[in-house]
Amino acid sequence: MAYPYSHPSEVRILSKYFGDPEARTLKGWEARGGYQGLRKALGMERGDVVNEVKTSGLRGRGGAGFPTGVKWSFMPKDSGKPHFLLCNADESEPGTFKDRELMRWTPHQLIEGCLIGAYAIQASHAYIYIRGEFFEPAQILARAIEEAYAAGYAGKDVIGSGVTLDITLHLGAGAYICGEETGLMNSLEGRRGEPRVKPPFPAVSGAFAKPTTINNVETLCTVPHILTNGGAWYRQWGTEKSTGTKLFCVSGHIARPGNYEMPLGFNFKEFLYDVCGGIPNDRKLKAVIPGGSSVPIMAADEIDVPMDYEGFVAAGTMLGAGSVIVMDETTDIIRQVGRMVDFYSHESCGQCTPCREGTTWASKIYRRIRAGFGTEDDLQTLLDISDNMTGKTICVLSDSCAAPIVSSIQKFRDEYLAVVERSEPVVAEIA
Amino acid sequence: MSVNDKNPGFAGDTGEFPNLTEADIRGTAYVGTRPLDGGHASVAGTMPYQLATRGPAEGPIFTGPYEERLAKVISRYPDRQAALLPALHIAHEVRGYVSPEAMEEVAERLQLPPAYVRGVTTFYTMYNLQPLGKYLIQVCTNISCNLCGGEDVLHAFLEATGTEMGEVSADGLYTVIEVECLGACGFPTAVQINERYFENVKPADVPTILEQLR
Numbered sequence: 001m002a003y004p005y006s007h008p009s010e011v012r013i014l015s016k017y018f019g020d021p022e023a024r025t026l027k028g029w030e031a032r033g034g035y036q037g038l039r040k041a042l043g044m045e046r047g048d049v050v051n052e053v054k055t056s057g058l059r060g061r062g063g064a065g066f067p068t069g070v071k072w073s074f075m076p077k078d079s080g081k082p083h084f085l086l087c088n089a090d091e092s093e094p095g096t097f098k099d100r101e102l103m104r105w106t107p108h109q110l111i112e113g114c115l116i117g118a119y120a121i122q123a124s125h126a127y128i129y130i131r132g133e134f135f136e137p138a139q140i141l142a143r144a145i146e147e148a149y150a151a152g153y154a155g156k157d158v159i160g161s162g163v164t165l166d167i168t169l170h171l172g173a174g175a176y177i178c179g180e181e182t183g184l185m186n187s188l189e190g191r192r193g194e195p196r197v198k199p200p201f202p203a204v205s206g207a208f209a210k211p212t213t214i215n216n217v218e219t220l221c222t223v224p225h226i227l228t229n230g231g232a233w234y235r236q237w238g239t240e241k242s243t244g245t246k247l248f249c250v251s252g253h254i255a256r257p258g259n260y261e262m263p264l265g266f267n268f269k270e271f272l273y274d275v276c277g278g279i280p281n282d283r284k285l286k287a288v289i290p291g292g293s294s295v296p297i298m299a300a301d302e303i304d305v306p307m308d309y310e311g312f313v314a315a316g317t318m319l320g321a322g323s324v325i326v327m328d329e330t331t332d333i334i335r336q337v338g339r340m341v342d343f344y345s346h347e348s349c350g351q352c353t354p355c356r357e358g359t360t361w362a363s364k365i366y367r368r369i370r371a372g373f374g375t376e377d378d379l380q381t382l383l384d385i386s387d388n389m390t391g392k393t394i395c396v397l398s399d400s401c402a403a404p405i406v407s408s409i410q411k412f413r414d415e416y417l418a419v420v421e422r423s424e425p426v427v428a429e430i431a
Numbered sequence: 432m433s434v435n436d437k438n439p440g441f442a443g444d445t446g447e448f449p450n451l452t453e454a455d456i457r458g459t460a461y462v463g464t465r466p467l468d469g470g471h472a473s474v475a476g477t478m479p480y481q482l483a484t485r486g487p488a489e490g491p492i493f494t495g496p497y498e499e500r501l502a503k504v505i506s507r508y509p510d511r512q513a514a515l516l517p518a519l520h521i522a523h524e525v526r527g528y529v530s531p532e533a534m535e536e537v538a539e540r541l542q543l544p545p546a547y548v549r550g551v552t553t554f555y556t557m558y559n560l561q562p563l564g565k566y567l568i569q570v571c572t573n574i575s576c577n578l579c580g581g582e583d584v585l586h587a588f589l590e591a592t593g594t595e596m597g598e599v600s601a602d603g604l605y606t607v608i609e610v611e612c613l614g615a616c617g618f619p620t621a622v623q624i625n626e627r628y629f630e631n632v633k634p635a636d637v638p639t640i641l642e643q644l645r
């Protein structure tokens with residue numbers, strides 16, 4: 001079962017209980033094997049827990065794909081300071097809706113992952129930072145955290161181990177940039193969610209200036225399964241470098257939208273046409289964004305690639321958060337890219353000039369092109385602005401805005417040219 | 432008609448799960464009613480803060496259960512400043528927006544400079560700085576929803592409520608705005624009305640949804 005749709009090619013580890021309301025409750029979760037991973041971890045040395053996750057090859061599911069066990073091993077040993085684990089539940093990257101499903105169907109899966117992660121990195125307190133709009137999943141998680149405390153899985157002396165593991169749910173207030181790891185730390189501390197200059201890196205000085213590890217919801221949800229079954233077990237799926245399974249959130253022009261948990265390395269074309277049912281209304285595919293609005297767009301003839309970190313990089317794009325946005329032949333690429341640029345312009349925190357100015361100018365140029373006042377020179381200007389926005393700022397929001405601009409101009413130049421040559425409003429109300 | 436046109440009752444496409452009710456998806460029975468004092472300290476800072484029913488419009492915000500809740504929240508962080516967002520949530524929940532007086536009260540409670548509190552408050556889009564309609568209707572027009580007609584849904588809400596974007600309807604009931612991705616992209620169009628999500632919304636659903644709110 002996997003709400004709302006499923007397919008036999010899926011391997012459902014994280015999503016096995018999507019659509020099963022009983023799995024939400026503590027009793028239901030325990031009956032489905034829940035909290036076994038935590039029990040096992042607490043019986044192990046902390047370093048061995050880290051090693052088990054290293055063995056699994058699990059990579060961060062929040063976008064960057066950094067190996068989780070390696071990230072955990074960066075935490076200092078016996079630093080004498082409090083350590084913190086942060087769970088990134090800010091899910092705001094356009095096209096991404098996997099963490100919400102994980103939280104609304106299996107809150108205890110996430111809590112268990114946070115507790116194991118905190119134990120592994122010598123933290124006695126984990127904070128889950130959930131985006132403000134997620135009131136509904138937050139209430140479900142809140143209830144589940146209360147259950148976990150009442151059952152002795154959280155708090156002092158967790159299930160008789162002598163270990164203290166606190167967990168606090170923290171609700172945000174609407175700002176995409178708080179999903180960036182150091183922006184999130186600032187926001188948690190009661191500041192504006194502006195990203196910090198690195199170094200210092202979080203493992204040295206993160207939340208509250210203490211050694212901190214931050215992981216995505218899906219990453220932490222995978223951890224209990226790795227502890228219960230072993231790191232080697234997880235490697236039976238996926239490829240050598242992209243191990244295990246990953247949730248792919250599919251949206252846009254697709255027959256069966258939703259989350260699919262696929263073994264990494266599965267063929268992307270087969271995924272779209274077979275697993276997700278293809279493009280509705282007998283239309284053809286025009287373009288697809290494989291990893292959320294921040295990654296380069298793929299044209300329809302580029303999709304015959306393996307769905308893993310390396311496969312998408314080889315195709316000139318990225319796996320990102322696994323957020324697949326499908327666009328059929330009727331899609332106005334300039335309108336949709338312009339909409340994404342508006343988003344980045346709205347969400348730029350404004351600290352860095354290339355990002356603050358670049359996103360604003362790019363957004364204005366897209367409006368002008370669509371209003372019928374564009375020229376061929378505008379395309380070069382957009383590419384120049386994008387170049388100035390890439391690799392020059394505190395965080396990669398700026399680069400993320402440039403990715404769809406550059407890739408769409410490269411791949412759909414004719415469409416841009418047709419619009420600038422037509423020189424009349426494409427959409428009447430935008431002028 | 433494609434498969435994703437099935438609408439299960441505004442909590443998401445139930446696809447292969449025709450028997451799931453809206454309540455099953457929302458988890459309403461499991462959550463129950465959370466107490467005004469916030470319940471366990473670990474989750475006290477997470478009550479919904481965009482609600483139709485609000486607290487008293489005047490007098491101090493942090494009294495009774497709200498004061499208890501704030502104290503619990505503060506106990507969960509290494510310093511008081513970290514309770515700033517949760518404290519602003521409470522102010523928003525009680526008043527329906529964050530007024531300059533509310534910011535001052537929060538500043539005093541957390542021993543922070545009022546100007547600092549103002550600087551933080553204005554950074555976050557979910558803190559409304561003016562009173563809005565009883566129902567804040569936020570329609571996602573970001574890419575995935577937009578591909579499936581998000582802008583049409585936005586216009587349908589504006590038309591049905593007789594408002595311009597961001598304004599309060601004459602009867603004080605509605606404010607309609609455009610919002611960035613709500614993280615429900617597979618269930619387009621995603622609409623947030625106060626603390627609830629309505630998923631798979633089509634323009635034709637708009638009258639039904641407004642009716643349901645009353």
Ligand SMILES: Cc1cc2nc3c(=O)[nH]c(=O)nc-3n(C[C@H](O)[C@H](O)[C@H](O)COP(=O)(O)O)c2cc1C
Binds near residue numbers: 177
């Ligand atoms: C602008 C921006 C927004 C981000 N938003 C999110 C987010 O919403 N959720 C998330 O998990 N990671 C997000 N990230 C990635 C985080 O910075 C970080 O890499 C991630 O949470 C680490 O967890 P992982 O190692 O488990 O992937 C964002 C990054 C940037 C630059």
Ligand code: SF4
Binds near residue numbers: 347349352355397
């Ligand atoms: S790149 Fe943009 S969002 Fe990131 S810190 Fe700089 S201004 Fe802020």
Ligand code: FES
Binds near residue numbers: 094095575576612614
């Ligand atoms: S694009 Fe509308 S919810 Fe994500």
